Amino acid sequence: xxxxxxxxxxxxxxxxxxxxxxxxxxxxxxxxxxxxxxxxxxxxxxxxxxxxxxxxxxxxxxxxxxxxxxxxxxxxxxxxxxxxxxxxxxxxxxxxxxxxxxxxxxxxxxxxxxxxxxxxxxxxxxxxxxxxxxxxxxxxxxxxxxxxxxxxxxxxxxxxxxxxxxxxxxxxxxxxxxxxxxxxxxxxxxxxxxxxxxxxxxxxxxxxxxxxxxxxxxxxxxxxxxxxxxxxxxxxxxxxxxxxxxxxxxxxxxxxxxxxxxxxxxx
Amino acid sequence: xxxxxxxxxxxxxxxxxxxxxxxxxxxxxxxxxxxxxxxxxxxxxxxxxxxxxxxxxxxxxxxxxxxxxxxxxxxxxxxxxxxxxxxxxxxxxxxxxxxxxxxxxxxxxxxxxxxxxxxxxxxxxxxxxxxxxxxxxxxxxxxxxxxxxxxxxxxxxxxxxxxxxxxxxxxxxxxxxxxxxxxxxxxxxxxxxxxxxxxxxxxxxxxxxxxxxxxxxxxxxxxxxxxxxxxxxxxxxxxxxxxxxxxxxxxxxxxxxxxxxxxxxxxxxxxxxxxxxxxxxxxxxxxxxxxxxxxxxxxxxxxxxxxxxxxxxxxxxxxxxxxxxxxxxxxxxxxxxxxxxxxxxxxxxxxxxxxxxxxxxxxxxxxxxxxxxxxxxxxxxxxxxxxxxxxxxxxxxxx
Numbered sequence: 001x002x003x004x005x006x007x008x009x010x011x012x013x014x015x016x017x018x019x020x021x022x023x024x025x026x027x028x029x030x031x032x033x034x035x036x037x038x039x040x041x042x043x044x045x046x047x048x049x050x051x052x053x054x055x056x057x058x059x060x061x062x063x064x065x066x067x068x069x070x071x072x073x074x075x076x077x078x079x080x081x082x083x084x085x086x087x088x089x090x091x092x093x094x095x096x097x098x099x100x101x102x103x104x105x106x107x108x109x110x111x112x113x114x115x116x117x118x119x120x121x122x123x124x125x126x127x128x129x130x131x132x133x134x135x136x137x138x139x140x141x142x143x144x145x146x147x148x149x150x151x152x153x154x155x156x157x158x159x160x161x162x163x164x165x166x167x168x169x170x171x172x173x174x175x176x177x178x179x180x181x182x183x184x185x186x187x188x189x190x191x192x193x194x195x196x197x198x199x200x201x202x203x204x205x206x207x208x209x210x211x212x213x214x215x216x217x218x219x220x221x222x223x224x225x226x227x228x229x230x231x232x233x234x235x236x237x238x239x240x241x242x243x244x245x246x247x248x249x250x251x252x253x254x255x256x257x258x259x260x261x262x263x264x265x266x267x
Numbered sequence: 268x269x270x271x272x273x274x275x276x277x278x279x280x281x282x283x284x285x286x287x288x289x290x291x292x293x294x295x296x297x298x299x300x301x302x303x304x305x306x307x308x309x310x311x312x313x314x315x316x317x318x319x320x321x322x323x324x325x326x327x328x329x330x331x332x333x334x335x336x337x338x339x340x341x342x343x344x345x346x347x348x349x350x351x352x353x354x355x356x357x358x359x360x361x362x363x364x365x366x367x368x369x370x371x372x373x374x375x376x377x378x379x380x381x382x383x384x385x386x387x388x389x390x391x392x393x394x395x396x397x398x399x400x401x402x403x404x405x406x407x408x409x410x411x412x413x414x415x416x417x418x419x420x421x422x423x424x425x426x427x428x429x430x431x432x433x434x435x436x437x438x439x440x441x442x443x444x445x446x447x448x449x450x451x452x453x454x455x456x457x458x459x460x461x462x463x464x465x466x467x468x469x470x471x472x473x474x475x476x477x478x479x480x481x482x483x484x485x486x487x488x489x490x491x492x493x494x495x496x497x498x499x500x501x502x503x504x505x506x507x508x509x510x511x512x513x514x515x516x517x518x519x520x521x522x523x524x525x526x527x528x529x530x531x532x533x534x535x536x537x538x539x540x541x542x543x544x545x546x547x548x549x550x551x552x553x554x555x556x557x558x559x560x561x562x563x564x565x566x567x568x569x570x571x572x573x574x575x576x577x578x579x580x581x582x583x584x585x586x587x588x589x590x591x592x593x594x595x596x597x598x599x600x601x602x603x604x605x606x607x608x609x610x611x612x613x614x615x616x617x618x619x620x621x622x623x624x625x626x627x628x629x630x631x632x633x634x635x636x637x638x639x640x641x642x643x644x645x646x647x648x649x650x651x652x653x654x655x656x657x658x659x660x661x662x663x664x665x666x
Contacts, residue, residue: 002451049528086410087432092382095468096389104315104471111472112529112654115378116411116432121655124523130540132521133657134440137430139412145429148453149444156447173398174385177405206427206453255416257369257425 002204004151005267007197009242010067010164010187012037012059013226013233018066025223026240032222034182037062044126052109053122055183056088060119060166061126063185067162071189071197079131079161081153082120083146085139085231086178088113089170119166131159142167143186143234144252144260151204154190163188165232181229186239194267200242203263212251212261215241238262273548275515276446276505278663279456280358282349283501283607285594286321290352294594295611298619301639303593305483305495305623310465311383316474317481321497321595322465323348338417340381340408341464341498346418349462349500358504359422362456372454373428374445375415376437376461378599378653380430381408383466414462426454432599434653435562436521437461438501439602442661443519445505460502461603469496469598476529484565484596486589486621487574487635489628494564497595501603508666514610517646517662518549524656530568531652535576538562541658542580542648549662553581555646556662558618560605562650563589564596573650574633581633588636592622602651602659609647609663617641 011022014034024030041050042061053061060082068075091114098106112118117135124133134153138145143165150163166185170178191198217237219227227236234252241248241264250262282290286304287297297304305319323345331339331347350356362371388403407413412430419428427448431441438461445457473479473496480493505516522544524537531538546553559581562573570589577587590608597604612618620638627635646664 002453052528085412092385092409095472096386099386099467099471100390104467106468106471106475108472108475108529111468111475114468114472115434115654117434117653117655117657118528120433121523121528121657124525124656125527128525130523130525130537132443133433133523133655134431134444134521135433135657136444137411137432138428139406139410139416142412145427148427148448149429152444152447152451152453156450173392174405177399177403178410255412255428256419258427 002151002155004154004190004192004202005194005198006200006202007189007191008067008071010063012062013184014182022239023243026243045122049122049125052113054088054113055090056168057119057122059168059183059185060164063164063166063187064123064162067187067189073160073189075127076129077131078127078129079153079159080120080123080133081146081150081161081163082117082135083142083165085137085142085167087116088118089168089174093171093174138255140231141253141255142231144254148260150190154192158192161190163190165235167230167232182226184230184232186232186235198267201265201267205261206258207261209251209259212259213249214251215248272550273446273518274450275508275517277508277510277513277515278610279504279506279513280353280355281503281607281610282353282355283499283604284349284352285499285597285604286323286497287594289348291607291611297593301622303483303622305595311467313467313470316470318479319483319495320465321495323498337404337407340384342377342381342414342462343417345464345498345500346414346462350502355502359458362504363423366455368423369425370455371424372426372445372448372457373415373419373424374431374441374457374459375418376431376441376599376602377411377414377463378432378434378437379463379466379469380411381413382468383464384408386467433657434655435598435601436651436653436657436659437599437602439651439659439661440521442516443521446516446519456506458502458504461600462500463597463599464498465496478566480565483623484591485623486563486565486591487570487627487631488624489626491565491567491570493566495595497597499594499597499600499604501600501607503606511666514613515664515666517664518545520544520548520660522658526656529654531572533572535572537656537658538573538576538650538652539579541660542576545648545660545662551646551662556585556648557644558612558647559585559587560609560647560649561587561589562652563591565591570631574631577633583632584634586618586636587633588619588621590619605649606661609649612644612647613663613665616644618644
């Protein structure tokens with residue numbers, strides 16, 4: 001069993017600008033209205049990098065900034081685990097279109113932004129953190145794979161770690177081959193030990209599905225659609241558990257035969 | 268716990284396939300005979316750019332068939348090819364028998380995965396509808412998890428499986444993730460690997476950054492002017508130590524430059540931190556390292572920054588070399604390729620001298636070896652650095 005502590009949460013998706021709004025939506029205090037997110041310029045990024053930041057990087061930054069905005073933890077020694085199932089679909093679309101032109105002129109900025117770890121690179125520049133950063137993917141199980149990697153890292157290295165899962169919607173024609181209906185980004189500030197900011201403990205283990213009795217959890221039709229709309233939105237059951245302030249068990253699918261058993265305990 | 272020092276892992280089996288050939292034997296023979304596989308670029312009809320590449324030509328006609336045909340793309344073809352040599356699959360099967368298929372983890376590094384399939388699909392877009400062709404399967408080819416999906420099914424693995432994608436450090440970082448997963452009990456053993464293949468995106472992309480050498484790359488040379496891109500695949504099976512004579516993963520160190528997306532920190536700040544961290548985890552002093560396999564890409568900035576970091580930590584007498592003159596910079600597979608080469612250096616007690624390099628840059632003060640040297644090699648550092656300032660150093664050694 002691997003145990004990590006959650007200090008804070010960040011969230012951004014259509015109609016939910018931050019975790020504060022997200023909690024109210026998940027607790028049915030306010031209705032869920034999936035409207036496009038307003039434009040966002042990552043405040044922590046230096047001007048040059050801000051100019052080059054894509055929609056994917058801005059989305060990732062929204063959740064990261066939301067998760068760290070009130071922490072006392074030191075950002076410039078913080079490690080990170082970035083999980084995105086597909087990376088920057090808009091850049092892939094633009095580069096593949098450019099490659100069809102006679103001059104094959106690929107934009108150098110787009111090329112360096114096309115790497116799967118682009119947002120992680122920008123985040124390390126923004127926070128001046130030289131700590132390790134890991135970027136993982138697991139297709140539709142990317143959130144679960146990322147959470148396992150982040151917990152494994154946090155415990156083994158005894159480092160405060162920002163874990164973020166995020167995906168944007170692909171443009172046409174890629175959208176016909178990869179259906180992601182909503183942008184979604186969620187971030188968790190994890191620590192290996194409890195501290196004054198800790199508000200929940202996660203006990204994680206990989207077991208067979210039959211060994212887990214998940215706590216009952218129901219969502220509105222709209223939230224169920226949101227969960228299905230983006231690999232990163234697989235975080236919603238965990239987010240809901242964090243709003244409940246009572247012990248709760250989740251079963252999260254991996255791509256293998258095992259499930260990730262998550263016991264959420266409020267602190 | 269790894270926050271301090273690290274529990275070593277046994278490398279039970281390993282293999283690599285590059286433009287030099289399939290398997291450790293073919294690659295080692297080319298390293299011994301100093302035969303480069305780099306040739307003028309003709310990949311996929313790309314001839315409008317002066318470049319040399321390390322292309323595995325047999326991939327062009329090696330389509331995955333039958334139940335694997337959905338996965339068919341250049342990258343998964345190479346994954347299949349790279350699994351075959353060195354009895355690697357037999358060794359994996361033994362590990363599955365010993366631990367159970369759900370207790371063997373899988374961590375593969377790739378940077379571009381099967382993006383070449385998307386390039387081909389865009390070239391075949393129906394102009395009347397702008398739609399991608401029916402034969403194009405994004406999930407099974409381009410997506411960065413596709414190679415992990417394919418390899419896990421092909422090997423019959425059902426445990427924790429992740430794709431690690433941090434540009435050119437990807438398949439070095441898989442060793443760190445696998446070690447942590449084993450220590451944390453998420454799996455009992457792990458297969459790590461790296462697979463990356465040629466595609467127009469990386470060729471034209473690196474060319475747009477003016478980082479591609481027209482001739483075969485010349486790491487650390489005073490006239491070096493960029494990389495030669497290659498393709499490669501490789502795998503290793505990691506287990507807790509049991510056999511006394513198997514080589515070991517002794518340490519890893521990861522860091523971020525926090526400096527620039529596509530240029531290394533000029534003083535090699537992140538590289539220094541990664542190497543320091545790897546030494547600390549391995550409980551080794553700088554004096555206990557006999558050889559560094561450089562990231563050594565052949566770009567002006569990388570080779571200068573890496574050498575500065577090495578001199579700060581090791582001085583200027585520790586033998587270092589880059590092996591990218593043989594098969595090129597294999598990007599997301601480079602970490603795994605150079606891990607395998609480091610293990611071969613330990614096995615055969617030889618350091619391959621940097622190929623193609625004629626005159627060492629006088630500003631590079633590290634000890635760059637130009638000729639193959641037979642000498643005592645117990646512990647080796649292998650460096651891998653990537654875009655986004657992602658750095659990883661690995662230490663391999665004898666028990």
